[in-house]
Amino acid sequence: MITEGQVAHFNTFGFLLLKQAFSSTEMAAITREYESFIEIGEENPIQAEKGVRSISAFVERSPQLTELAIDDRIYGTIEQLLEPGFIWSGSEGQRGRSFASWHADRPGKEELFFTRIKVHLYLDPTTKETGALRVIPGSQRSPYHDSLQPLHHYHDKQGHEKTADNPHPFVLEGPEIPGYAIESNPGDIVFFNQSVMHAVYGRLVNQRRYIAFKFADRPTTERHIESIKKWSEYALHPEENFLNSANPRIRNMVEGLVELA
Amino acid sequence: MISDGQCAHFKTFGFLILKQAFSPEEMEAITRDFDLLINAEKSPPSDDEKQVKHVVPFIEKKPQLMKLAEDDRIYGTIERLLGPGFIWGGSEGQDGRASADWHADRPGEDELFFTRIKVHLYLDATTEAFGALRVIPGSHRMPLHELLVTQLLKYYFKESATGDVPIASNAFGVTGPEMPSFALESTPGDIVLFNQSLFHAVYGGTGKQRRYIALKFAENPTTEKHIASLEKWTKYVFQPEEVFLNSKRPRIRNMIEGVVGARDKNVK
Numbered sequence: 001m002i003t004e005g006q007v008a009h010f011n012t013f014g015f016l017l018l019k020q021a022f023s024s025t026e027m028a029a030i031t032r033e034y035e036s037f038i039e040i041g042e043e044n045p046i047q048a049e050k051g052v053r054s055i056s057a058f059v060e061r062s063p064q065l066t067e068l069a070i071d072d073r074i075y076g077t078i079e080q081l082l083e084p085g086f087i088w089s090g091s092e093g094q095r096g097r098s099f100a101s102w103h104a105d106r107p108g109k110e111e112l113f114f115t116r117i118k119v120h121l122y123l124d125p126t127t128k129e130t131g132a133l134r135v136i137p138g139s140q141r142s143p144y145h146d147s148l149q150p151l152h153h154y155h156d157k158q159g160h161e162k163t164a165d166n167p168h169p170f171v172l173e174g175p176e177i178p179g180y181a182i183e184s185n186p187g188d189i190v191f192f193n194q195s196v197m198h199a200v201y202g203r204l205v206n207q208r209r210y211i212a213f214k215f216a217d218r219p220t221t222e223r224h225i226e227s228i229k230k231w232s233e234y235a236l237h238p239e240e241n242f243l244n245s246a247n248p249r250i251r252n253m254v255e256g257l258v259e260l261a
Numbered sequence: 262m263i264s265d266g267q268c269a270h271f272k273t274f275g276f277l278i279l280k281q282a283f284s285p286e287e288m289e290a291i292t293r294d295f296d297l298l299i300n301a302e303k304s305p306p307s308d309d310e311k312q313v314k315h316v317v318p319f320i321e322k323k324p325q326l327m328k329l330a331e332d333d334r335i336y337g338t339i340e341r342l343l344g345p346g347f348i349w350g351g352s353e354g355q356d357g358r359a360s361a362d363w364h365a366d367r368p369g370e371d372e373l374f375f376t377r378i379k380v381h382l383y384l385d386a387t388t389e390a391f392g393a394l395r396v397i398p399g400s401h402r403m404p405l406h407e408l409l410v411t412q413l414l415k416y417y418f419k420e421s422a423t424g425d426v427p428i429a430s431n432a433f434g435v436t437g438p439e440m441p442s443f444a445l446e447s448t449p450g451d452i453v454l455f456n457q458s459l460f461h462a463v464y465g466g467t468g469k470q471r472r473y474i475a476l477k478f479a480e481n482p483t484t485e486k487h488i489a490s491l492e493k494w495t496k497y498v499f500q501p502e503e504v505f506l507n508s509k510r511p512r513i514r515n516m517i518e519g520v521v522g523a524r525d526k527n528v529k
Binding site: 002003006011013137139144147180 | 264266267269270272273274276396397398399400402403404405408409412416431432433434435441442443
């Protein structure tokens, strides 16, 4: 159960860090399970080109990792941050990424009405200079979000390269943009609103492995459904083992999604 | 002359750093004048425990330092950020403070319509761990500003009432130094400019010098609300120092004429 202050932290800044929520023994077991599955499955080809191994529907492959999705420390926290009836929106297993320029996963003013949260469970330490997730606190809301769009456009247009006719927004290199690095150690849980502007910079000093869990407010309007179809169509087609799960928490999250599709 | 990108940086994030705008030789001269002035002041430290020496007004007392107010690197930057008709808001000299919990100098939604800028010229290096100004970028605008005001004030009063240390930032489940922010680390020669509605704090470090000169400016006060806000927060701007009032320097005169105009409106 998180505190009122922690809820305010998430609502105000668009992210929350729960330090040492999992013990080292638990993390050892989670890491073992991660390693059993990260080499299996079809990786994302775009990420693979960058030397990053990214496997979608990762958590769903393992009963042990699925337990994390309904663990009080993750599910219970999400329950406090999203509206009742929130949905499951998939998962990822990732390894090797230490660079992503500033962007929002769900960018644009028209996306801010619909909260989606990504949860990162890092299996290796991250620091500002070694791949910690950097965020621009508060950028999940307008008009701040809108005024940061030049960063996002840069990311989209240039594929991470600066050109003479497209100088860096705010005349700063990406790592100099005034963001906040969410430095973490294994056992910490990072929650962030997918409309918050974020980036990753620095050297890859370890494998920078993490498991990502995604959740969203339940779509109740046409606009919500359109947005899901635009960004995460897969959320409307949960994995069979989730659809057939007898666990009440998983059932709650996936119920009715197929019908929406 | 700052660039459009730097203007956008200030407007978006609420602050700007101009790195190494003054040379080491210039900083040496400025520091000499600062030390002479601050050491000549009879006023005792404002807070014995923290050993802070705070002198107001400051640059108005020394012709050499007065030049900073009309120097292109400061005046010219302010002109771009505040537009024509901006006014002088006074100056400070400070030595010693290395801790201030989260606050905005001009807090509340009602203040955001009227931009005031504080310029810090640090005479000693500051780092995140030692006395650098930390800011919450973008907090000079709604809705982030109001979310911070509401939550910080709620907890500030609650904790004060129970006799606890009033660390306002416990409002977010983290201590003051843990608040998600950006440290404006600087070395002598840098100019730090920030919107006074931006949330800021200072943490860390004692026993070392942390000297700075602050220069304050406000946009052209054109409405009764502007004047009322100046009256509320900085009544002293209506009584500029004689040396500024009588100055023949065009830039100083421009800034003071705005003040006098505002004062006359206030009197009426």
